[in-house]
Amino acid sequence: MIPSEEPQVVEDDQFVGHVLHDGEYRIKRLLGQDAISKVYLAAHATLATPLALKQVQADQALPESVVAELDYILHGGDISRPPSTRTDAQETFFPVSGGTNTDLFLREALLMARLQHPVLPTLYDYFAEDGYWYLVMNYVPGHTLRQRLQDKEALPPLEALSYSMQLCDVLDYLHHQQPPLIYCALQPENIILLPDKSSMLINLANARYFKEPPSFSEEEPGTHTKYTAPEFAPNGASIDVRADIYSLGMILQEMILGSHTQADHEREYPTMPVSTMLNGIIKLATQADPCERYQSAQVLFLALERAYRIEERLNYQRQLFGQSLQSDKVRLHAEQRPERPGPDIEMGSGKHNNDETEVVSSTHDLEQRRADRELLQQMRRERVAHDQMEQHFASVDESLQRRSSMSLSQLSLHTLQEPSRQMGKPSLARTFRRFIQVSFGLALVLFVVMASLLLYARLQPAKEQAPIGPTPAARPTNPQSGTTTNTWLRLPSLLNPEADTAAVYVEEHGRPYVYMNGAYRGSQHPFYDHALYRYDVNASRWEVAQNNFPGMVNNAAAVDERNTIFFTVGYSSDSYNVSSLLYTYQPETSQMKKIVPPDQITIGFAGTLFADQQGHLYLTQGFSRPGDRHAQAGTGWYRYDIATSHWQRLANLPVGLGYVVISSDEQGHLLIFGGSTDAGQQQQTNSIYSYDITHNSWTQATTSLPQTISGASGCTVVPGKLALIGGFDKAQQRGKDSSWLIDIQTLQTQPLIPFTAGGSVLGASACDGQGHAFVVRGADDPQLPTRDFWRLQVHY
Numbered sequence: 001m002i003p004s005e006e007p008q009v010v011e012d013d014q015f016v017g018h019v020l021h022d023g024e025y026r027i028k029r030l031l032g033q034d035a036i037s038k039v040y041l042a043a044h045a046t047l048a049t050p051l052a053l054k055q056v057q058a059d060q061a062l063p064e065s066v067v068a069e070l071d072y073i074l075h076g077g078d079i080s081r082p083p084s085t086r087t088d089a090q091e092t093f094f095p096v097s098g099g100t101n102t103d104l105f106l107r108e109a110l111l112m113a114r115l116q117h118p119v120l121p122t123l124y125d126y127f128a129e130d131g132y133w134y135l136v137m138n139y140v141p142g143h144t145l146r147q148r149l150q151d152k153e154a155l156p157p158l159e160a161l162s163y164s165m166q167l168c169d170v171l172d173y174l175h176h177q178q179p180p181l182i183y184c185a186l187q188p189e190n191i192i193l194l195p196d197k198s199s200m201l202i203n204l205a206n207a208r209y210f211k212e213p214p215s216f217s218e219e220e221p222g223t224h225t226k227y228t229a230p231e232f233a234p235n236g237a238s239i240d241v242r243a244d245i246y247s248l249g250m251i252l253q254e255m256i257l258g259s260h261t262q263a264d265h266e267r268e269y270p271t272m273p274v275s276t277m278l279n280g281i282i283k284l285a286t287q288a289d290p291c292e293r294y295q296s297a298q299v300l301f302l303a304l305e306r307a308y309r310i311e312e313r314l315n316y317q318r319q320l321f322g323q324s325l326q327s328d329k330v331r332l333h334a335e336q337r338p339e340r341p342g343p344d345i346e347m348g349s350g351k352h353n354n355d356e357t358e359v360v361s362s363t364h365d366l367e368q369r370r371a372d373r374e375l376l377q378q379m380r381r382e383r384v385a386h387d388q389m390e391q392h393f394a395s396v397d398e399s400l401q402r403r404s405s406m407s408l409s410q411l412s413l414h415t416l417q418e419p420s421r422q423m424g425k426p427s428l429a430r431t432f433r434r435f436i437q438v439s440f441g442l443a444l445v446l447f448v449v450m451a452s453l454l455l456y457a458r459l460q461p462a463k464e465q466a467p468i469g470p471t472p473a474a475r476p477t478n479p480q481s482g483t484t485t486n487t488w489l490r491l492p493s494l495l496n497p498e499a500d501t502a503a504v505y506v507e508e509h510g511r512p513y514v515y516m517n518g519a520y521r522g523s524q525h526p527f528y529d530h531a532l533y534r535y536d537v538n539a540s541r542w543e544v545a546q547n548n549f550p551g552m553v554n555n556a557a558a559v560d561e562r563n564t565i566f567f568t569v570g571y572s573s574d575s576y577n578v579s580s581l582l583y584t585y586q587p588e589t590s591q592m593k594k595i596v597p598p599d600q601i602t603i604g605f606a607g608t609l610f611a612d613q614q615g616h617l618y619l620t621q622g623f624s625r626p627g628d629r630h631a632q633a634g635t636g637w638y639r640y641d642i643a644t645s646h647w648q649r650l651a652n653l654p655v656g657l658g659y660v661v662i663s664s665d666e667q668g669h670l671l672i673f674g675g676s677t678d679a680g681q682q683q684q685t686n687s688i689y690s691y692d693i694t695h696n697s698w699t700q701a702t703t704s705l706p707q708t709i710s711g712a713s714g715c716t717v718v719p720g721k722l723a724l725i726g727g728f729d730k731a732q733q734r735g736k737d738s739s740w741l742i743d744i745q746t747l748q749t750q751p752l753i754p755f756t757a758g759g760s761v762l763g764a765s766a767c768d769g770q771g772h773a774f775v776v777r778g779a780d781d782p783q784l785p786t787r788d789f790w791r792l793q794v795h796y
Contacts, residue, residue, distance in 0.1 A: 015040065018324060019510040021127050022133065025053060038099050041139060049372055051124065054135040055110075058128055060099025066106045073113045074125055075377055094212075105133045107203040111181075112137065118490065119170040119201050122369040124376055136376075138369050140200050145188035145251070151260030157278065157311045159197070160255035162303055166199050167248055168301040175241040175297055180210040186247035187227045188625075192217070208238060215631070227251060242290040245300055249285025249293075256282070265364045273308040291576070305485065310636045366492060366540075385571060403564075429469075461716070485795040488756040491774070492789065495542050496529055497522050499778040500783035502557035503764035504565055505715075508587055513563055514766045515545065515587065515776045519553045522785045528553060530575035530586065535774065535789070542789075546590065550574060550583055554762070556609035558617065560642060566617060570605035571626055578604050578626055582617075601638050601647050606658035606679065610670060617692075618650075618670060622658045629680030633658040637691070651696050656688055661714035662724050663722045665744045668693050672703075673724065673742070674709035684708035688747060703747040706740070713760070713775065715767035717794045720744050723752070723773045725792065726760030728782070735759025735780040741794065757788050771795065 013030040025042045031052070034037045034522070040053045093106050108549075110124035110191025126138040145163070148155070153165075167186075174181040185206040186403065194198040224232060227250045229243035256278070281303050287293045294300040335653075378763030494516075502517035505512065513536060532546035551573030559565050565585045572579035580596040580603045596604060607622025633656035639648045653672075660675035670691040675682040686705040691698050711728035724740040737759050739752035762785075763778025777788035 013038070013040075020053075020129055025051065025136070027053065027092050028537055036104065042136075044376070047372065047375060050139040052121075052137050052139040053551075054137065055131045056105045056135075058099070058131055058133045059103075060097040060102040062102065062106055063095040063097055063299070065095050065446075066097075066110060070109060070113055070126060074123065074373065085366045091470070095169075102133065106203045106562050107207075108203075109135055111204040111207055115174075115177075115181075115204075116366060117170050117173050119166060121200065121202055122366065124369075124373040129322075138372070140192050140194065140575060142194040142200070142204075143191045145191040145193055145199075148193055149188055149258065150255060151259060155255045156356075157256060157275075158308065159317060160252060161278075161308045161311060163193070163199050163255065164248060164252045165301055165308070167201065167251075168297045168304060170240075171244050171248065171299040172301065174207070175244070178207075181207055181242055182210060182241055183244050183247075184239075185229065186244055186251065187225055188251060191251070191378075192751050199771055200715070222617060222715050229290070232582070232796045238547070240290070240294050241297070242295065244285075245294050245297065246290075248300070249282055249349060253282045253286065267724065275314060276593070277310055281307055287620065287766065288447060303523050337788040343447060365647075368493065371492045469760075486741075486752045487793045488753065489641040489793065490756075490788070491791050492542060493787040494541055494776065494789050495544070495686070495787075496788050497531060497785035498529060498776060499762040499782065500554040500570075501762075501776060501778070502567065503631075503776055504557045504559045504776070505766040505768050506559055506563055506565065506587055507773065512768060513587070513794065515557075516766075516776060517552045517555065517557065517567060517766060520762075520785055523783065534587075537774075545587075546592070548564075548583075549592075550594075552583075554605040556607055556619075557764075558609045558611040560615070560617075561613045563785045564642075566609060566611065568603050568607060568609055568619065570622070576626075578624055580604070595645070597638075597640075597647055600649060602634060602636055603638075604634065604658075606633070606671070608660050608662045608753055609717075610664070611667050612664065612670075612693075616640065617642065618652065618662070620657070620662075620672075621677045629682075631676065631679040633675075633677055635680075651691075651698060653770075654698050654700060655685070655687075658709045659712075659728070661709075661712055661722070663714070663716060663744055665690075666720070671744065673714070673722070674705055674712065676710040676728075681710045682727075682730050684710040684730065701747055706749050706751075707738070709740075710763045712736075713763045713765035713778070715765045715773055716744075716791070717741070717767045719769060719774045721766065721794070723767065723792060725765055725775055726755055726763060726775070726778070728761045729759070733782075735761035735778070735782070739792070752792075752794070755790075757786075757790060765792075 015027050018027050019025070020042075024029065024045050027040045027042050030038060031041050031043050033597070035621070036056060036057045041053065042051045042053045044051060089726050094103070094110060097103055097106065102422055109123060109126050112121060113349070116122075121140065122138045123135060123137050127134050127136075154160075171183065171186075174183055176754060183201070185203060186201075188561065190201060190203045193203055194200060200270045212558045221303075227244035227247045229239075229540075232245065233679055281300075284292070284303075284660045285294055285300060294303065457579050485535045496518065498516070498518060498523075501516055503514055503516040505514055507513070513705040514530065517536045518531040518533065519528050522528055529545055529550055530547075530549055530551050531540055532549040533547045535542050549666055550567075550569060552567060552569050553571040553573055555568045555570030557565060557567050563586075565587065567585065569581045569582045569583065571577075572581075580597055581603065582597065584593045585591070591651040601622055602624060603619060604622035604624040605626070608619040610618045612618065617637045617640040619640065621634030621638075623631050624632040635654075636650040637650045638647070639650055641648075657672065657675035658677075658679065659681060661673045663671050663673070665671060670693065672689045674687070675685055677685070686708045688701040688703060688705065689698055709727045711725060712724050712726050714722055716722040717723040720743065722742040722744055725734040725740060727738070728734075735758070735777050737754040737757075739755055741750045741752055742748070755775075757777050759780035760777045761779055761782055765773050768774045771794045773792040773794070775791065775792055777786050780786050
């Protein structure tokens with residue numbers, strides 16, 4: 001288990017204050033315990049991140065196969081790639097050590113090492129000491145669902161549904177392992193509720209693969225609870241993923257009813273003012289016959305998201321009739337933000353906010369957890385090397401001491417035998433010893449300095465990550481039709497905070513990537529990022545594609561039919577001016593080329609770029625004067641022929657606009673959505689303009705956007721559908737969290753679930769055209785870029 005922030009009431013423990021693993025971990029307090037294990041809060045000797053240590057009595061040694069797999073994943077392998085030594089039998093059935101406690105330990109250790117999911121804990125390390133096994137994992141601040149149910153008899157239906165959908169997501173992940181993994185012990189004690197309204201599923205010791213023989217713990221009397229599915233039996237032959245569905249249904253019932261539920265065989269389903277559909281979901285999920293339940297976590301999730309929409313409507317009606325008016329006033333008062341002077345929207349202006357803002361890393365940041373684990377291992381390797389160095393010099397020193405302590409008779413005899421060679425030897429030995437001691441001291445000082453610099457460099461990115469809210473599960477966004485749903489999923493964070501950037505989606509030999517240029521990093525020097533990054537979608541990781549990439553801020557990007565990426569420079573952080581330039585980058589060869597337009601073509605910042613997949617680029621002029629919030633956007637509209645390198649100035653835009661989103665209706669028209677006429681984004685529009693490629697003419701559409709949108713990011717998430725995300729709220733001087741889905745043919749607009757992370761402005765979106773938009777958040781406060789990276793999935 002992973003303990004809660006509020007420690008349980010436990011007696012003083014003998015291990016509190018002890019230092020373990022060669023001084024690496026100091027136990028601070030006991031957080032919780034059960035029949036076979038204890039969990040401690042621990043501090044690392046160097047790393048500032050708090051850790052949780054789970055202690056289990058070692059009754060047998062670990063099998064060699066377990067040690068090999070754990071060492072491969074934790075000490076030098078890749079968690080996303082299994083070691084070559086793992087066999088199918090190891091994948092399906094866990095090795096047996098012969099020790100009751102050790103078998104549970106190795107099962108949980110292997111599962112934590114193999115699995116990656118934001119709702120599951122991350123294993124950093126393991127070790128044995130003084131007759132105990134220890135698991136080192138990330139510490140999760142929060143409290144268990146059991147504690148929450150004891151504090152309150154029931155949860156609000158919307159909150160209960162949100163937790164249930166998060167659990168559905170992680171169960172679906174477990175059930176899609178090969179072979180499927182059944183959690184088997186889903187109960188409130190194993191669910192941690194975090195302060196940001198998200199959750200964490202802990203204690204994998206009882207999980208087992210499909211058709212795996214049951215463990216000893218499942219055969220012991222008293223291990224079954226009211227959350228255990230009726231089909232559980234000692235032989236375990238009939239257990240499948242539907243057993244977890246039953247347990248989740250029981251937990252949902254308890255969250256809705258409270259902890260005082262009726263006996264299992266005489267249950268009455270919720271009678272509180274919740275929807276009939278929610279009552280039906282609970283009843284269907286907890287059927288005694290597995291064939292009559294929901295058959296998968298995904299199907300249950302879809303039912304829960306529909307119930308969430310209905311509960312929202314009921315909640316709104318209750319508020320409308322004044323049943324919760326007073327509580328709403330308190331909540332709204334708490335959420336009000338203090339007024340503050342408006343920041344300079346234009347990142348390329350050279351104005352920076354030097355105020356330091358405290359930020360908190362998300363508990364669910366898998367990338368940060370992996371970085372912490374790598375840092376622990378690197379520090380351990382350095383400590384081992386240091387110990388070896390000390391042992392070596394200690395042996396040298398001991399040898400010198402023996403030589404210097406030789407008796408006078410021995411020295412005289414040796415001198416008589418070789419008078420010429422031994423003359424002055426004792427002095428030489430002392431000099432050499434002194435030299436060794438001084439050299440060792442200097443080496444030790446150098447080692448400490450280098451280790452401190454390395455630690456600072458590794459920990460600094462973690463301090464820059466902005467706080468986020470919970471990740472609500474998806475629910476339908478169009479209550480009338482119910483045909484469109486969307487989901488927000490947090491992905492591994494950017495390597496640096498970035499805003500005013502551009503991104504594109506590219507497939508190289510069938511492998512998907514998202515490319516993004518570095519841009520504005522915030523008030524911390526250096527202010528700008530001169531790198532090109534790419535995100536490997538399959539491996540879920542960011543990497544540097546080019547280190548010395550031209551400095552680009554508030555620019556645009558597009559990819560043509562040959563997978564060549566085109567970047568406008570926007571505001572150049574190389575020359576600190578607006579550079580009317582275009583760059584091409586070929587991902588497969590890493591070749592880069594600069595394109596200089598003719599004098600009559602002016603490419604500024606906050607413009608847009610579109611590749612029609614027929615050999616042409618279309619560009620808007622944008623803004624040409626940096627540092628001026630009142631600067632007006634130009635009306636220039638250009639086309640670039642990629643094959644012939646020919647530029648053409650087309651019919652001017654009806655209105656000079658920057659910060660727009662561009663798309664194609666696939667019928668010979670290009671569409672421009674929203675934007676602002678001024679660089680400070682105070683003169684925003686909700687207009688849609690259409691460009692007729694054949695007739696080189698512009699018209700204004702009769703349909704408008706539902707609100708003014710400027711500084712948003714957008715891309716074609718599915719054919720014929722444009723996703724618009726965020727924008728700048730000029731009244732609040734912050735980013736918007738709104739998201740929209742626009743039908744390119746009819747220009748009809750549907751609201752999507754608001755951006756989960758909060759406000760987004762000066763971000764970037766890249767779509768795969770198959771329902772996924774990869775979203776670089778940018779910022780909420782335009783002066784404080786974030787490392788947030790998300791995926792929007794649209795089910796249409």
